[in-house]
Amino acid sequence: MAIFDKFQPLAATLKSMAECGVESVHVVMEKMLSSTEAVVNGRPTILAGTNNYLGLTFDADCVEAACRALRSEGTGTTGSRAANGTYRTHVALENDLADFFNCRSVIVFSTGYVANLGMISTLAGAGDVIVIDADCHASIYDGCRLSGADIIRFRHNDPADLEKRLRRLGDRSANALVIVEGIYSMMGDRSPLAEIAAVKNRYGAYLLVDEAHSLGVLGDHGRGLAEEAGVERHVDFIVGTFSKSLGAIGGYCASNHPELDLIRMANRPYIFTASPSPSIIASTRAALATMRARPELRARLWDNAHRLYGRFQEIGLPTGPEPSPVIAVRLATRDSALSQWCTLLERGVYVNLVLPPATPDGSCLLRCSVSAGHTPEQIDRIGEAFSSITADSSIPAD
Amino acid sequence: MQTYETIMEQVTDLIKPLVSEDQSLTENTDLVSDLGFDSLKVMGLLEDIEDRFDISVPLNILPDIRTIKDFAVQLQRILGEN
Numbered sequence: 001m002a003i004f005d006k007f008q009p010l011a012a013t014l015k016s017m018a019e020c021g022v023e024s025v026h027v028v029m030e031k032m033l034s035s036t037e038a039v040v041n042g043r044p045t046i047l048a049g050t051n052n053y054l055g056l057t058f059d060a061d062c063v064e065a066a067c068r069a070l071r072s073e074g075t076g077t078t079g080s081r082a083a084n085g086t087y088r089t090h091v092a093l094e095n096d097l098a099d100f101f102n103c104r105s106v107i108v109f110s111t112g113y114v115a116n117l118g119m120i121s122t123l124a125g126a127g128d129v130i131v132i133d134a135d136c137h138a139s140i141y142d143g144c145r146l147s148g149a150d151i152i153r154f155r156h157n158d159p160a161d162l163e164k165r166l167r168r169l170g171d172r173s174a175n176a177l178v179i180v181e182g183i184y185s186m187m188g189d190r191s192p193l194a195e196i197a198a199v200k201n202r203y204g205a206y207l208l209v210d211e212a213h214s215l216g217v218l219g220d221h222g223r224g225l226a227e228e229a230g231v232e233r234h235v236d237f238i239v240g241t242f243s244k245s246l247g248a249i250g251g252y253c254a255s256n257h258p259e260l261d262l263i264r265m266a267n268r269p270y271i272f273t274a275s276p277s278p279s280i281i282a283s284t285r286a287a288l289a290t291m292r293a294r295p296e297l298r299a300r301l302w303d304n305a306h307r308l309y310g311r312f313q314e315i316g317l318p319t320g321p322e323p324s325p326v327i328a329v330r331l332a333t334r335d336s337a338l339s340q341w342c343t344l345l346e347r348g349v350y351v352n353l354v355l356p357p358a359t360p361d362g363s364c365l366l367r368c369s370v371s372a373g374h375t376p377e378q379i380d381r382i383g384e385a386f387s388s389i390t391a392d393s394s395i396p397a398d
Numbered sequence: 399m400q401t402y403e404t405i406m407e408q409v410t411d412l413i414k415p416l417v418s419e420d421q422s423l424t425e426n427t428d429l430v431s432d433l434g435f436d437s438l439k440v441m442g443l444l445e446d447i448e449d450r451f452d453i454s455v456p457l458n459i460l461p462d463i464r465t466i467k468d469f470a471v472q473l474q475r476i477l478g479e480n
Contacts, residue, residue: 150456168454
Protein backbone atom coordinates (compact mmCIF):
# COMPACT_ATOMS: atom_id res chain seq x y z
CA MET A 1 0.00 0.00 0.00
CA ALA A 2 1.48 3.34 -1.02
CA ILE A 3 1.82 5.99 1.66
CA PHE A 4 -0.88 8.16 0.06
CA ASP A 5 -3.45 5.39 -0.51
CA LYS A 6 -5.14 5.98 2.83
CA PHE A 7 -6.23 9.43 1.62
CA GLN A 8 -8.26 8.02 -1.27
CA PRO A 9 -11.57 7.90 0.67
CA LEU A 10 -11.05 11.56 1.60
CA ALA A 11 -10.25 12.42 -2.00
CA ALA A 12 -13.44 10.70 -3.12
CA THR A 13 -15.50 12.67 -0.57
CA LEU A 14 -13.99 15.98 -1.64
CA LYS A 15 -14.53 15.12 -5.31
CA SER A 16 -18.19 14.30 -4.76
CA MET A 17 -18.62 17.55 -2.83
CA ALA A 18 -16.95 19.51 -5.63
CA GLU A 19 -19.28 17.86 -8.15
CA CYS A 20 -22.18 19.26 -6.11
CA GLY A 21 -20.52 22.68 -6.29
CA VAL A 22 -19.56 22.60 -2.60
CA GLU A 23 -16.13 23.96 -1.77
CA SER A 24 -16.76 24.49 1.93
CA VAL A 25 -13.15 23.94 2.90
CA HIS A 26 -11.97 26.40 0.27
CA VAL A 27 -14.16 29.39 1.08
CA VAL A 28 -12.03 32.51 0.83
CA MET A 29 -12.92 35.70 2.67
CA GLU A 30 -11.72 38.03 -0.11
CA LYS A 31 -12.07 41.12 2.04
CA MET A 32 -13.11 41.54 5.67
CA LEU A 33 -15.74 44.26 6.02
CA SER A 34 -16.28 43.94 9.79
CA SER A 35 -16.29 41.30 12.51
CA THR A 36 -19.52 39.92 11.04
CA GLU A 37 -19.26 40.54 7.31
CA ALA A 38 -16.84 39.70 4.51
CA VAL A 39 -16.74 39.61 0.73
CA VAL A 40 -17.06 35.99 -0.44
CA ASN A 41 -17.29 35.10 -4.14
CA GLY A 42 -17.47 38.85 -4.82
CA ARG A 43 -20.56 39.29 -2.62
CA PRO A 44 -20.96 40.86 0.83
CA THR A 45 -21.67 37.90 3.10
CA ILE A 46 -22.83 37.74 6.71
CA LEU A 47 -20.46 35.62 8.76
CA ALA A 48 -22.47 33.27 10.95
CA GLY A 49 -19.84 30.61 11.45
CA THR A 50 -16.85 32.26 13.09
CA ASN A 51 -17.25 31.74 16.88
CA ASN A 52 -16.45 35.45 17.20
CA TYR A 53 -18.86 35.58 20.14
CA LEU A 54 -18.16 39.09 21.39
CA GLY A 55 -17.28 40.53 17.99
CA LEU A 56 -13.95 41.90 19.21
CA THR A 57 -11.77 41.18 16.17
CA PHE A 58 -12.11 44.78 14.98
CA ASP A 59 -12.40 46.38 18.41
CA ALA A 60 -10.42 49.62 18.27
CA ASP A 61 -8.65 49.05 21.60
CA CYS A 62 -7.60 45.53 20.63
CA VAL A 63 -6.34 46.58 17.21
CA GLU A 64 -4.42 49.53 18.66
CA ALA A 65 -2.86 47.38 21.38
CA ALA A 66 -1.72 44.87 18.76
CA CYS A 67 -0.25 47.62 16.56
CA ARG A 68 1.66 49.12 19.49
CA ALA A 69 3.08 45.72 20.41
CA LEU A 70 4.13 45.06 16.82
CA ARG A 71 6.07 48.29 16.74
CA SER A 72 7.67 47.92 20.16
CA GLU A 73 8.24 44.15 20.42
CA GLY A 74 8.35 42.92 16.82
CA THR A 75 6.37 40.42 14.81
CA GLY A 76 7.19 37.21 16.65
CA THR A 77 9.09 35.53 19.44
CA THR A 78 10.81 33.12 17.02
CA GLY A 79 10.73 30.23 19.45
CA SER A 80 9.44 28.68 22.62
CA ARG A 81 9.58 30.28 26.04
CA ALA A 82 11.63 27.34 27.33
CA ALA A 83 14.35 28.05 24.77
CA ASN A 84 14.05 31.69 23.73
CA GLY A 85 12.80 33.16 26.97
CA THR A 86 9.64 34.79 28.20
CA TYR A 87 8.45 38.23 27.22
CA ARG A 88 7.22 40.49 30.00
CA THR A 89 3.82 40.54 28.34
CA HIS A 90 3.47 36.72 28.42
CA VAL A 91 3.70 36.96 32.21
CA ALA A 92 1.36 39.95 32.26
CA LEU A 93 -1.32 38.03 30.35
CA GLU A 94 -0.95 35.05 32.68
CA ASN A 95 -1.35 37.39 35.65
CA ASP A 96 -4.38 39.06 34.05
CA LEU A 97 -6.02 35.67 33.56
CA ALA A 98 -5.16 34.47 37.08
CA ASP A 99 -6.79 37.64 38.42
CA PHE A 100 -9.84 37.14 36.18
CA PHE A 101 -10.29 33.52 37.23
CA ASN A 102 -9.32 34.29 40.82
CA CYS A 103 -6.95 31.34 40.75
CA ARG A 104 -3.37 30.62 41.74
CA SER A 105 -1.77 30.43 38.32
CA VAL A 106 -2.27 30.21 34.58
CA ILE A 107 -0.27 28.82 31.67
CA VAL A 108 -0.69 30.49 28.29
CA PHE A 109 -0.38 28.30 25.18
CA SER A 110 -0.02 29.20 21.52
CA THR A 111 -3.40 27.74 20.51
CA GLY A 112 -6.41 26.22 22.23
CA TYR A 113 -5.59 22.91 20.58
CA VAL A 114 -2.11 22.95 22.09
CA ALA A 115 -3.59 23.85 25.49
CA ASN A 116 -5.68 20.67 25.52
CA LEU A 117 -2.96 18.57 23.95
CA GLY A 118 -0.40 19.82 26.45
CA MET A 119 -2.47 19.70 29.61
CA ILE A 120 -4.10 16.32 29.06
CA SER A 121 -1.00 14.54 27.78
CA THR A 122 1.06 15.89 30.69
CA LEU A 123 -1.47 15.37 33.48
CA ALA A 124 -2.14 11.75 32.58
CA GLY A 125 0.30 9.07 31.52
CA ALA A 126 0.60 5.35 31.03
CA GLY A 127 -1.28 3.54 33.81
CA ASP A 128 -3.59 6.50 34.47
CA VAL A 129 -7.17 6.70 33.28
CA ILE A 130 -9.06 9.54 31.59
CA VAL A 131 -12.86 9.56 31.49
CA ILE A 132 -14.26 11.86 28.81
CA ASP A 133 -17.68 12.94 27.62
CA ALA A 134 -18.37 11.21 24.30
CA ASP A 135 -18.88 14.55 22.51
CA CYS A 136 -15.57 16.10 23.53
CA HIS A 137 -13.58 18.03 20.93
CA ALA A 138 -10.91 16.40 18.78
CA SER A 139 -8.17 18.24 20.68
CA ILE A 140 -9.27 16.40 23.84
CA TYR A 141 -9.27 13.02 22.10
CA ASP A 142 -5.82 13.80 20.65
CA GLY A 143 -4.50 14.86 24.06
CA CYS A 144 -5.80 11.60 25.53
CA ARG A 145 -4.15 9.58 22.81
CA LEU A 146 -0.83 11.38 23.28
CA SER A 147 -0.96 10.74 27.04
CA GLY A 148 -0.82 6.95 26.74
CA ALA A 149 -3.43 6.71 29.52
CA ASP A 150 -6.45 4.41 29.33
CA ILE A 151 -9.34 6.33 27.76
CA ILE A 152 -12.93 5.65 28.84
CA ARG A 153 -15.92 7.42 27.27
CA PHE A 154 -19.16 8.19 29.05
CA ARG A 155 -22.44 9.02 27.35
CA HIS A 156 -22.84 12.66 26.46
CA ASN A 157 -24.06 14.88 29.31
CA ASP A 158 -25.02 11.86 31.41
CA PRO A 159 -23.70 12.14 35.01
CA ALA A 160 -25.23 8.76 35.92
CA ASP A 161 -23.30 7.13 33.10
CA LEU A 162 -20.12 8.87 34.30
CA GLU A 163 -20.73 7.53 37.79
CA LYS A 164 -21.24 4.01 36.47
CA ARG A 165 -17.93 4.15 34.61
CA LEU A 166 -16.04 5.57 37.59
CA ARG A 167 -17.51 2.84 39.80
CA ARG A 168 -16.22 0.16 37.43
CA LEU A 169 -12.71 1.56 37.75
CA GLY A 170 -12.56 0.67 41.43
CA ASP A 171 -9.52 2.15 43.17
CA ARG A 172 -8.32 3.69 39.91
CA SER A 173 -11.21 6.17 39.97
CA ALA A 174 -9.53 8.25 42.69
CA ASN A 175 -6.76 9.15 40.27
CA ALA A 176 -8.96 9.49 37.18
CA LEU A 177 -9.07 12.68 35.12
CA VAL A 178 -12.64 13.52 34.07
CA ILE A 179 -12.97 15.86 31.08
CA VAL A 180 -16.06 17.74 29.90
CA GLU A 181 -16.75 20.94 27.98
CA GLY A 182 -18.68 24.02 29.06
CA ILE A 183 -20.64 24.50 25.84
CA TYR A 184 -20.28 21.72 23.28
CA SER A 185 -19.14 23.04 19.94
CA MET A 186 -21.40 21.02 17.69
CA MET A 187 -24.91 21.38 19.16
CA GLY A 188 -24.35 24.31 21.53
CA ASP A 189 -25.62 22.41 24.57
CA ARG A 190 -23.96 22.84 27.95
CA SER A 191 -22.65 20.28 30.38
CA PRO A 192 -24.65 19.48 33.56
CA LEU A 193 -21.56 20.63 35.40
CA ALA A 194 -22.89 20.75 38.96
CA GLU A 195 -23.92 17.10 38.70
CA ILE A 196 -20.67 16.14 36.97
CA ALA A 197 -18.65 17.89 39.70
CA ALA A 198 -20.68 16.11 42.40
CA VAL A 199 -19.91 12.72 40.85
CA LYS A 200 -16.24 13.62 40.51
CA ASN A 201 -16.14 14.65 44.17
CA ARG A 202 -17.74 11.39 45.31
CA TYR A 203 -14.95 9.40 43.68
CA GLY A 204 -12.11 11.83 44.50
CA ALA A 205 -11.24 12.20 40.83
CA TYR A 206 -9.91 15.30 39.05
CA LEU A 207 -12.00 17.48 36.73
CA LEU A 208 -10.84 19.40 33.66
CA VAL A 209 -13.40 21.63 31.92
CA ASP A 210 -12.82 22.99 28.43
CA GLU A 211 -14.51 26.40 28.37
CA ALA A 212 -13.48 27.25 24.80
CA HIS A 213 -17.05 28.11 23.78
CA SER A 214 -18.23 29.41 27.15
CA LEU A 215 -15.54 31.95 28.10
CA GLY A 216 -17.16 35.37 27.79
CA VAL A 217 -20.48 33.67 27.12
CA LEU A 218 -21.60 32.21 30.47
CA GLY A 219 -21.39 33.38 34.07
CA ASP A 220 -22.01 36.78 35.65
CA HIS A 221 -18.44 37.77 34.87
CA GLY A 222 -18.01 35.70 31.72
CA ARG A 223 -15.75 33.12 33.34
CA GLY A 224 -17.74 30.31 31.78
CA LEU A 225 -19.98 27.46 32.83
CA ALA A 226 -18.06 26.71 36.04
CA GLU A 227 -18.93 30.21 37.21
CA GLU A 228 -22.54 29.98 36.07
CA ALA A 229 -22.99 26.60 37.78
CA GLY A 230 -21.28 27.81 40.97
CA VAL A 231 -18.69 25.03 40.95
CA GLU A 232 -15.43 26.82 40.16
CA ARG A 233 -13.80 25.52 43.35
CA HIS A 234 -14.61 21.95 42.31
CA VAL A 235 -12.97 22.27 38.91
CA ASP A 236 -9.29 21.36 39.01
CA PHE A 237 -8.30 22.69 35.60
CA ILE A 238 -10.05 25.15 33.30
CA VAL A 239 -8.79 25.14 29.72
CA GLY A 240 -9.86 27.62 27.09
CA THR A 241 -8.94 29.57 24.01
CA PHE A 242 -8.31 33.14 22.91
CA SER A 243 -9.60 32.42 19.40
CA LYS A 244 -13.30 32.80 20.12
CA SER A 245 -14.59 35.43 22.58
CA LEU A 246 -11.20 37.15 22.76
CA GLY A 247 -10.81 37.45 18.98
CA ALA A 248 -7.19 36.33 18.68
CA ILE A 249 -5.44 32.95 18.88
CA GLY A 250 -3.98 31.05 21.82
CA GLY A 251 -5.04 29.00 24.78
CA TYR A 252 -4.75 28.79 28.54
CA CYS A 253 -5.06 26.56 31.56
CA ALA A 254 -6.10 28.06 34.92
CA SER A 255 -5.76 26.12 38.16
CA ASN A 256 -5.35 26.42 41.89
CA HIS A 257 -3.10 23.38 42.06
CA PRO A 258 0.42 24.53 42.95
CA GLU A 259 1.74 21.77 40.69
CA LEU A 260 0.67 23.76 37.62
CA ASP A 261 4.14 25.33 37.49
CA LEU A 262 5.68 21.86 37.43
CA ILE A 263 3.26 20.80 34.71
CA ARG A 264 4.49 23.73 32.62
CA MET A 265 8.05 22.38 32.74
CA ALA A 266 6.98 18.83 31.83
CA ASN A 267 4.60 19.90 29.07
CA ARG A 268 6.08 18.92 25.72
CA PRO A 269 3.50 20.66 23.48
CA TYR A 270 4.17 23.86 25.51
CA ILE A 271 7.94 23.47 25.59
CA PHE A 272 8.32 22.68 21.90
CA THR A 273 5.89 25.24 20.42
CA ALA A 274 6.85 28.82 19.62
CA SER A 275 5.26 31.18 22.13
CA PRO A 276 2.45 33.58 21.18
CA SER A 277 3.59 36.67 19.29
CA PRO A 278 3.55 40.05 21.06
CA SER A 279 0.65 41.43 19.01
CA ILE A 280 -1.48 38.40 19.90
CA ILE A 281 -0.68 38.78 23.58
CA ALA A 282 -1.47 42.52 23.44
CA SER A 283 -4.81 42.17 21.65
CA THR A 284 -5.80 39.31 23.96
CA ARG A 285 -5.06 41.40 27.05
CA ALA A 286 -7.07 44.27 25.60
CA ALA A 287 -9.96 41.94 24.71
CA LEU A 288 -9.96 40.45 28.20
CA ALA A 289 -10.12 43.95 29.69
CA THR A 290 -12.95 44.87 27.32
CA MET A 291 -14.84 41.68 28.12
CA ARG A 292 -14.58 42.46 31.85
CA ALA A 293 -15.55 46.10 31.45
CA ARG A 294 -18.44 45.64 29.04
CA PRO A 295 -20.89 42.95 30.22
CA GLU A 296 -23.39 44.44 27.79
CA LEU A 297 -21.53 42.57 25.02
CA ARG A 298 -22.56 39.29 26.65
CA ALA A 299 -26.14 40.54 26.97
CA ARG A 300 -26.19 41.49 23.29
CA LEU A 301 -24.76 38.10 22.34
CA TRP A 302 -27.57 36.34 24.20
CA ASP A 303 -30.22 38.65 22.73
CA ASN A 304 -28.98 37.66 19.29
CA ALA A 305 -28.78 33.97 20.22
CA HIS A 306 -32.36 33.96 21.49
CA ARG A 307 -33.53 35.91 18.44
CA LEU A 308 -32.02 33.42 15.96
CA TYR A 309 -32.94 30.32 17.97
CA GLY A 310 -36.52 31.64 18.25
CA ARG A 311 -36.64 32.27 14.53
CA PHE A 312 -35.44 28.73 13.81
CA GLN A 313 -38.07 27.38 16.20
CA GLU A 314 -40.77 29.35 14.35
CA ILE A 315 -39.60 27.92 11.04
CA GLY A 316 -39.59 24.45 12.56
CA LEU A 317 -35.93 23.65 12.04
CA PRO A 318 -34.45 20.79 14.07
CA THR A 319 -31.91 22.53 16.29
CA GLY A 320 -30.03 21.76 19.48
CA PRO A 321 -31.87 21.39 22.80
CA GLU A 322 -31.45 24.94 24.12
CA PRO A 323 -30.78 28.52 22.95
CA SER A 324 -27.07 29.07 22.65
CA PRO A 325 -24.59 31.16 20.68
CA VAL A 326 -23.90 27.91 18.80
CA ILE A 327 -27.04 26.93 16.91
CA ALA A 328 -26.85 23.87 14.71
CA VAL A 329 -29.53 22.71 12.30
CA ARG A 330 -29.69 18.95 11.78
CA LEU A 331 -30.19 17.61 8.30
CA ALA A 332 -31.10 14.05 7.46
CA THR A 333 -28.92 13.54 4.42
CA ARG A 334 -25.51 14.61 3.28
CA ASP A 335 -26.86 15.75 -0.10
CA SER A 336 -29.41 18.09 1.47
CA ALA A 337 -26.73 19.52 3.76
CA LEU A 338 -24.41 20.17 0.81
CA SER A 339 -27.04 21.80 -1.37
CA GLN A 340 -28.49 23.90 1.43
CA TRP A 341 -25.07 25.10 2.56
CA CYS A 342 -24.48 26.28 -1.04
CA THR A 343 -27.87 27.98 -1.13
CA LEU A 344 -27.13 29.84 2.09
CA LEU A 345 -23.80 31.07 0.72
CA GLU A 346 -25.47 32.20 -2.50
CA ARG A 347 -27.92 34.14 -0.34
CA GLY A 348 -25.10 35.86 1.46
CA VAL A 349 -24.85 33.84 4.68
CA TYR A 350 -21.79 31.84 5.63
CA VAL A 351 -22.29 29.01 8.15
CA ASN A 352 -20.27 25.90 8.98
CA LEU A 353 -20.97 22.69 7.09
CA VAL A 354 -20.22 19.78 9.43
CA LEU A 355 -20.40 16.19 8.24
CA PRO A 356 -19.95 12.83 10.00
CA PRO A 357 -17.84 11.58 11.69
CA ALA A 358 -17.23 15.08 13.09
CA THR A 359 -20.86 15.29 14.27
CA PRO A 360 -22.16 13.76 17.51
CA ASP A 361 -24.80 11.38 16.21
CA GLY A 362 -23.92 10.84 12.59
CA SER A 363 -26.25 13.57 11.32
CA CYS A 364 -25.17 16.44 9.06
CA LEU A 365 -25.14 19.94 10.48
CA LEU A 366 -25.41 23.51 9.29
CA ARG A 367 -23.85 25.18 12.30
CA CYS A 368 -24.31 28.86 13.04
CA SER A 369 -22.45 30.85 15.63
CA VAL A 370 -23.95 34.12 16.77
CA SER A 371 -21.95 37.21 17.71
CA ALA A 372 -22.55 40.29 19.82
CA GLY A 373 -21.32 42.08 16.71
CA HIS A 374 -24.31 40.98 14.64
CA THR A 375 -27.01 43.58 14.29
CA PRO A 376 -30.63 42.47 14.78
CA GLU A 377 -31.08 43.04 11.05
CA GLN A 378 -28.23 40.63 10.28
CA ILE A 379 -29.77 38.03 12.58
CA ASP A 380 -33.07 38.43 10.76
CA ARG A 381 -31.32 38.04 7.42
CA ILE A 382 -29.72 34.79 8.62
CA GLY A 383 -33.15 33.56 9.71
CA GLU A 384 -34.64 34.64 6.40
CA ALA A 385 -31.96 32.75 4.46
CA PHE A 386 -32.78 29.57 6.39
CA SER A 387 -36.48 30.19 5.94
CA SER A 388 -36.06 30.43 2.19
CA ILE A 389 -34.21 27.18 1.85
CA THR A 390 -36.79 25.46 3.98
CA ALA A 391 -39.42 26.52 1.50
CA ASP A 392 -37.27 25.32 -1.41
CA SER A 393 -36.46 21.90 0.01
CA SER A 394 -37.99 20.90 3.28
CA ILE A 395 -35.69 20.04 6.12
CA PRO A 396 -36.87 16.94 7.92
CA ALA A 397 -37.67 17.33 11.59
CA ASP A 398 -36.27 14.95 14.19
CA MET B 399 -15.75 -17.05 33.78
CA GLN B 400 -17.45 -16.55 30.43
CA THR B 401 -16.40 -18.67 27.47
CA TYR B 402 -15.33 -17.26 24.13
CA GLU B 403 -18.56 -18.60 22.63
CA THR B 404 -20.84 -16.84 25.12
CA ILE B 405 -18.91 -13.61 24.67
CA MET B 406 -19.21 -13.89 20.87
CA GLU B 407 -22.93 -14.49 21.22
CA GLN B 408 -23.45 -11.41 23.37
CA VAL B 409 -21.34 -9.14 21.15
CA THR B 410 -23.25 -10.35 18.11
CA ASP B 411 -26.53 -9.60 19.90
CA LEU B 412 -25.35 -6.03 20.51
CA ILE B 413 -24.40 -5.55 16.85
CA LYS B 414 -27.67 -6.92 15.42
CA PRO B 415 -29.77 -3.78 16.12
CA LEU B 416 -27.12 -1.68 14.37
CA VAL B 417 -27.25 -3.49 11.01
CA SER B 418 -29.90 -4.54 8.54
CA GLU B 419 -31.88 -7.70 9.27
CA ASP B 420 -30.40 -9.62 6.33
CA GLN B 421 -26.81 -8.87 7.35
CA SER B 422 -25.06 -12.10 8.30
CA LEU B 423 -22.71 -11.85 11.26
CA THR B 424 -19.82 -14.24 11.80
CA GLU B 425 -16.73 -13.97 13.95
CA ASN B 426 -14.78 -12.81 10.88
CA THR B 427 -17.23 -10.06 9.95
CA ASP B 428 -15.23 -6.85 9.54
CA LEU B 429 -16.83 -3.92 11.35
CA VAL B 430 -15.66 -1.34 8.82
CA SER B 431 -15.49 -3.06 5.44
CA ASP B 432 -18.44 -5.46 5.93
CA LEU B 433 -20.75 -3.43 8.20
CA GLY B 434 -19.70 0.10 7.18
CA PHE B 435 -19.19 1.22 10.77
CA ASP B 436 -17.37 4.52 11.26
CA SER B 437 -15.35 5.40 14.36
CA LEU B 438 -18.39 6.89 16.14
CA LYS B 439 -20.43 3.74 15.66
CA VAL B 440 -17.60 1.53 16.91
CA MET B 441 -17.20 3.72 20.02
CA GLY B 442 -20.95 3.56 20.63
CA LEU B 443 -20.81 -0.22 20.34
CA LEU B 444 -17.96 -0.24 22.84
CA GLU B 445 -20.16 1.65 25.34
CA ASP B 446 -22.89 -0.95 24.89
CA ILE B 447 -20.38 -3.75 25.41
CA GLU B 448 -19.06 -2.15 28.61
CA ASP B 449 -22.60 -1.98 29.94
CA ARG B 450 -23.49 -5.55 28.92
CA PHE B 451 -20.43 -6.99 30.69
CA ASP B 452 -20.24 -4.28 33.41
CA ILE B 453 -16.54 -3.70 32.77
CA SER B 454 -14.27 -0.86 31.66
CA VAL B 455 -12.89 -1.22 28.15
CA PRO B 456 -10.49 1.58 27.19
CA LEU B 457 -10.76 3.12 23.72
CA ASN B 458 -7.07 2.25 23.41
CA ILE B 459 -7.97 -1.25 22.24
CA LEU B 460 -9.79 -0.01 19.14
CA PRO B 461 -6.77 0.10 16.79
CA ASP B 462 -6.52 -3.68 17.30
CA ILE B 463 -10.20 -4.31 16.53
CA ARG B 464 -11.26 -5.14 12.98
CA THR B 465 -13.61 -8.10 13.36
CA ILE B 466 -16.20 -9.31 15.85
CA LYS B 467 -13.71 -11.99 16.84
CA ASP B 468 -11.16 -9.28 17.72
CA PHE B 469 -13.71 -7.77 20.12
CA ALA B 470 -14.46 -11.15 21.69
CA VAL B 471 -10.78 -11.96 22.18
CA GLN B 472 -10.10 -8.62 23.86
CA LEU B 473 -13.16 -9.00 26.09
CA GLN B 474 -12.16 -12.48 27.13
CA ARG B 475 -8.74 -11.11 28.12
CA ILE B 476 -10.23 -8.21 30.12
CA LEU B 477 -12.82 -10.43 31.82
CA GLY B 478 -10.04 -12.83 32.74
CA GLU B 479 -8.08 -10.00 34.38
CA ASN B 480 -11.05 -8.84 36.46
